[in-house]
Amino acid sequence: MKIQKIAVLGAGLLGASIMQAAKARGVASQCVAWSRSAETRDFCRQTSYCDAVFETPQEAVAGADIVVACVPVDKIVPLLETCVPAIKQGALITDVGSVKAAICAEADRVLPPELCFVGSHPMAGSELNGIAAARSDLLDGHLCFVADDERSRRTGAGTRACAFWEKLGMRTRLVCPKEHDAIVAHVSHLPHSVAVALSAALASKPLGWRECGAGGLRDTTRVSAGNPKVWRSILEENRSEILPALELFLARIESLRNALRDENSEQLLEILSAASAWRLPLSMQ
Numbered sequence: 601m602k603i604q605k606i607a608v609l610g611a612g613l614l615g616a617s618i619m620q621a622a623k624a625r626g627v628a629s630q631c632v633a634w635s636r637s638a639e640t641r642d643f644c645r646q647t648s649y650c651d652a653v654f655e656t657p658q659e660a661v662a663g664a665d666i667v668v669a670c671v672p673v674d675k676i677v678p679l680l681e682t683c684v685p686a687i688k689q690g691a692l693i694t695d696v697g698s699v700k701a702a703i704c705a706e707a708d709r710v711l712p713p714e715l716c717f718v719g720s721h722p723m724a725g726s727e728l729n730g731i732a733a734a735r736s737d738l739l740d741g742h743l744c745f746v747a748d749d750e751r752s753r754r755t756g757a758g759t760r761a762c763a764f765w766e767k768l769g770m771r772t773r774l775v776c777p778k779e780h781d782a783i784v785a786h787v788s789h790l791p792h793s794v795a796v797a798l799s800a801a802l803a804s805k806p807l808g809w810r811e812c813g814a815g816g817l818r819d820t821t822r823v824s825a826g827n828p829k830v831w832r833s834i835l836e837e838n839r840s841e842i843l844p845a846l847e848l849f850l851a852r853i854e855s856l857r858n859a860l861r862d863e864n865s866e867q868l869l870e871i872l873s874a875a876s877a878w879r880l881p882l883s884m885q
Contacts, residue, residue, distance in 0.1 A: 606619070607667045608634075662686045667691060668720075
């Protein structure tokens with residue numbers, strides 16, 4: 601059955617892309633939004649994919665079949681808690697936060713047990729920020745994690761959320777929230793942290809050096825241009841999983857440095873070969 605109304609709370613890059621995808625694919629009859637920023641609300645009013653913009657999140661969620669919270673990870677559950685009285689019975693409530701264990705645990709503490717909430721994390725994005733960077737194809741073919749926990753199984757929210765994200769063009773994977781956080785700490789949060797450290801290191805060098813880099817520099821530092829406040833929240837919320845990931849990376853950097861320092865050509869080749877073998881399949885996708 602076609603979804604009548606999707607309410608997006610936070611019409612930034614992901615929120616606006618969800619609305620665009622829903623309209624482009626005929627997933628919903630109506631897409632509405634709320635944003636804390638008056639500028640973003642004004643931008644929404646000028647678009648063809650947002651049918652209504654509201655001054656409060658409570659107004660936005662009223663009567664919605666699906667509510668998607670697209671705000672920083674530490675703001676998701678507090679925002680949803682304020683909306684509970686306005687949420688339609690049986691509505692599917694989800695989010696796009698890149699940390700799941702803390703969000704799901706907090707949701708269990710403060711949201712009514714009958715609320716059909718499930719944590720989601722669409723693995724799609726851009727180093728560009730804000731509604732102006734949104735695209736209808738941003739989600740196409742990417743993976744979306746959906747939390748597989750007691751609440752999502754009891755309410756059926758997990759199955760419903762998977763169906764929703766698949767309608768938007770994504771692949772889905774049900775996963776335990778803690779396992780999700782361990783996975784993304786290594787495949788998403790660690791790469792971002794490495795890119796940030798690399799960019800910060802290069803920032804101490806003459807500015808003109810930046811213009812001398814080629815594709816490799818752009819590829820390896822691209823994600824470090826992401827919104828610093830958003831990423832601060834992500835790193836702090838997933839600290840317990842990111843710290844071991846950083847230790848693993850530091851150990852590999854130490855091995856590389858030792859091979860160079862000791863002029864151990866065989867060890868250096870072994871490190872380079874192992875890295876190349878792991879990365880090459882990604883180039884085939």
